[in-house]
Amino acid sequence: MYELLRGPLATASFIIFFLGIIYQIIRFFTLTRKYQPVSRINGFTRTDKKQNKPSPAIQKLAKRKGNVMGMEPNMAVITTIFHILVIVTPVFLLSHNILILESWGFSLPSFSEAFSDFLTLLVLAFGVFFLYRRVILAKVRAVSSLSDYLTFLVVFLPFITGFIAYHQFFAYKYMIILHMLTGEIMLVCLPFSKLVHMLYFFLNRFFLVSEYNFGPGGRVW
Numbered sequence: 001m002y003e004l005l006r007g008p009l010a011t012a013s014f015i016i017f018f019l020g021i022i023y024q025i026i027r028f029f030t031l032t033r034k035y036q037p038v039s040r041i042n043g044f045t046r047t048d049k050k051q052n053k054p055s056p057a058i059q060k061l062a063k064r065k066g067n068v069m070g071m072e073p074n075m076a077v078i079t080t081i082f083h084i085l086v087i088v089t090p091v092f093l094l095s096h097n098i099l100i101l102e103s104w105g106f107s108l109p110s111f112s113e114a115f116s117d118f119l120t121l122l123v124l125a126f127g128v129f130f131l132y133r134r135v136i137l138a139k140v141r142a143v144s145s146l147s148d149y150l151t152f153l154v155v156f157l158p159f160i161t162g163f164i165a166y167h168q169f170f171a172y173k174y175m176i177i178l179h180m181l182t183g184e185i186m187l188v189c190l191p192f193s194k195l196v197h198m199l200y201f202f203l204n205r206f207f208l209v210s211e212y213n214f215g216p217g218g219r220v221w
Contacts, residue, residue, distance in 0.1 A: 002173075005180040006099065013184035021199060028203050032219040035209045081128040083198065086155065089119040090183070113166075120163050127156040127163075151194050157182040161215025 090096055093116050095106040097216045111119070131152065132138050161179035165172055189195060 001177055002180070005177060005184065009184055010180070012186040017187040017190060021076075021141070022190075024191050024196055024199055028200070029206075029219075032221055035220045070197055072085070072152070078126070078129070082105070082123070082130075084117055085123050085126070087198075089116060089123060090158070092116070103199070117163075117166065120166075123159050124156070124163065127152070127159070131145050147194065151189075154186050154189050154193070158186055 064113040065156045092108060094110040094113055097110045106170055110116075134144050134148065134152075158179060161182055164170060165175040165179050169175075186195075190198070209218060209220050
């Protein structure tokens with residue numbers, strides 16, 4: 001099972017992951033179109049912009065929402081750090097790069113094992129915080145569904161099992177197999193689940209009009 005997960009299934013997971021990313025990029029440009037300003041909306045000519053000018057309170061709210069920090073700046077910082085850690089930690093993990101080198105003949109720079117262990121603990125701490133927030137905070141719990149909790153498991157199980165396997169708290173052989181399996185499941189799920197927002201964040205910010213985008217933008221849904 002270990003050799004199967006390390007070899008054919010790992011290769012298949014990466015292929016599905018990259019093909020899924022390409023599919024989502026193509027889908028984005030298929031579902032959007034180049035922005036073209038219009039002078040008429042639903043049969044009415046836009047002649048007086050001042051006539052439909054929103055109230056100062058609405059303008060203030062829109063300004064806050066349009067800010068890069070959003071309505072909750074603390075959560076914006078927390079989620080930004082979390083997303084960076086979720087990507088950086090496994091990519092620059094020493095053991096992962098050793099396997100990549102043995103399998104495909106190349107590797108990336110790697111963090112020390114102690115630093116990677118620290119980053120993993122940070123990711124798990126974020127996981128506890130997000131789960132607590134989703135269960136306790138009424139406004140978050142109200143919009144949570146089963147798929148949200150399944151997505152939570154898909155993201156955090158690879159980190160949990162990897163941490164347990166590294167420290168050999170339980171049977172290492174079975175835990176490392178579970179770690180590899182959950183990691184490959186996450187790779188496969190990422191382009192085809194809610195996790196794809198990690199890709200669409202960049203697409204939206206660089207290409208969409210009427211967003212707080214990093215580039216000039218030029219497309220609309």
